Amino acid sequence: MNSNTLGTSRSVFVGPSKINGRGLFSRRAVPSGEIVGRLCGVILQEASKRTIQIARNRHLCSDYIDFVNHCCRPNAYVRVEGDSIVLNAIKNIGREDDEITIDYNCSEFSLAESFMCRCCSVPNRICGYQYLIENNQDEYLHRIARFVQPHIVQMSSELKKSLMIR
Numbered sequence: 607m608n609s610n611t612l613g614t615s616r617s618v619f620v621g622p623s624k625i626n627g628r629g630l631f632s633r634r635a636v637p638s639g640e641i642v643g644r645l646c647g648v649i650l651q652e653a654s655k656r657t658i659q660i661a662r663n664r665h666l667c668s669d670y671i672d673f674v675n676h677c678c679r680p681n682a683y684v685r686v687e688g689d690s691i692v693l694n695a696i697k698n699i700g701r702e703d704d705e706i707t708i709d710y711n712c713s714e715f716s717l718a719e720s721f722m723c724r725c726c727s728v729p730n731r732i733c734g735y736q737y738l739i740e741n742n743q744d745e746y747l748h749r750i751a752r753f754v755q756p757h758i759v760q761m762s763s764e765l766k767k768s769l770m771i772r
């Protein structure tokens with residue numbers, strides 16, 4: 607284990623993914639609403655492919671984040687606790703066979719690299735929360751509203767104001 611992942615809970619592990627390459631899985635069954643695991647790492651000032659935004663200019667970088675795949679209807683979401691990311695189940699997650707997924711639109715205001723989702727028949731472009739606002743994706747925004755972190759909500763309201771002024 608390198609220092610980057612020290613403190614990451616042993617309740618999760620990396621395995622082959624049906625979505626893309628490798629994915630993150632739970633060692634035990636986790637009922638909806640409970641904590642799946644914790645991801646620790648180092649704090650960066652800018653977003654990268656392996657970060658989750660934990661404050662306006664703070665991004666948690668962890669090797670494990672790379673293995674959490676995106677889903678537009680995920681079974682988990684991330685919550686910030688101090689300098690670590692807590693993965694919370696929003697659906698029942700089975701032991702070892704259900705891949706843990708999050709919505710990357712909730713993980714960063716603006717993703718370092720956008721991509722096309724692999725879960726929908728008409729793939730969505732996943733760029734981060736900012737893109738959803740700029741493109742008036744109201745239905746999507748409504749669906750994920752309760753999983754969005756406070757600093758992203760704050761940055762969004764500033765963006766909405768600037769869009770109205772334009």
Ligand SMILES: [Zn+2]
Binds near residue numbers: 677679723726730
């Ligand atoms: Zn999708």
